[in-house]
Amino acid sequence: MLTFILKGMGMSAGLIMAIGSQNAHVLRMGLRRQHVGLTVVICIACEILLILAGVAGVGGAINSQPFLLALARWGGAAFLLWYGLRSLRAAFQQQSLVTTAGDLNLTAGKAVLAVLGATLLNPHTYLDTVVLLGAIGGQQPGDGKYWFALGAVLNATIWFAALGFGARxxxxxxxxxxxxxxxxxxxxVVMLLLAANLALA
Known part of the structure; x- marks a missing residue:
């Protein structure tokens, strides 16, 4: 049991800690102290659903459908391109310098949409959780795949909580x-490189 949990945590850590739109968004919300708890909870909930779906076999099904892979590839490249350009534009705008919650009037509804967009519109979210973690977890013998999934979920919970609440x-x-x-x-720059890598893969 413990072996599978640690394997799930290790694999999840290697994938989730890379710079991406989701981590960048959580960090930004944590720095601005805006809807941090809500953002962290939604990220964790999405990770749970996607990891469980992957371990249950959805990752294998997607991987066997060229059309779905192509759709994820080009749609994801477009999203990463847009996100990268938006970040570069923000680097030269005054609004990117705000660090306190009172300076931006972001409602809870907008915060939910923002974190869902940064999570679910990013193809690497699905590649990391549903396809990669799902494929590896699904190969574990017996109930090992569920302990593997638990380990991956535990890592995601620790990571997003630390990133969001530790950002202050x-x-x-x-x-x-x-x-x-x-x-x-x-x-x-990272988002543009990821977009290029996805498009040229």
């Missing part, structure tokens, strides 16, 4: 405009 520790650094510009620029 970085608030003094991001009180400086240049820090926001560097972060937005870095995220933008």
């Amino acid at each position: 520790l970085l608030a003094p650094l991001f009180a400086r405009p240049v820090a926001w510009r560097v972060m937005d620029t870095l995220i933008g």
Whole structure:
């Protein structure tokens, strides 16, 4: 049991900690202290549903359908391109320098839509959880796949909670405009590289 849990946590950690639109969004909400709990809970809930779906066999089904893979590929490349350009644009706008919750009037509804967009419109979310984790977890013998899924979910819970609620520790650094510009620029470049990699794969 413990072996499968640790394997799930390790595999999930290797995939989830990469810079991506979801992590960038959680970090940004944590720095601005806006709807952090709501954002973290939605991210964790999405991870649970997608990982369980993958382990249950959805990942294998998607992987066997060229049309679905092509749709995810080009749709994902378009999303990453848009997200990357938006981040680069934000690096030169005053709004990207805001660090306090009171400076942005983001409603709970908009916060939900924002985190769902950053999570579910990103193809790497499905590739990492449904396809990769699902394929590896589904290969575990007996009930091992469910313990593997539990380990992956535990890692996701720890990661998003730490990223969202721990971001406030970085608030003094991001009180400086240049820090926001560097972060937005870095995220933008990474998103464009991911989009190019997905399109050329």
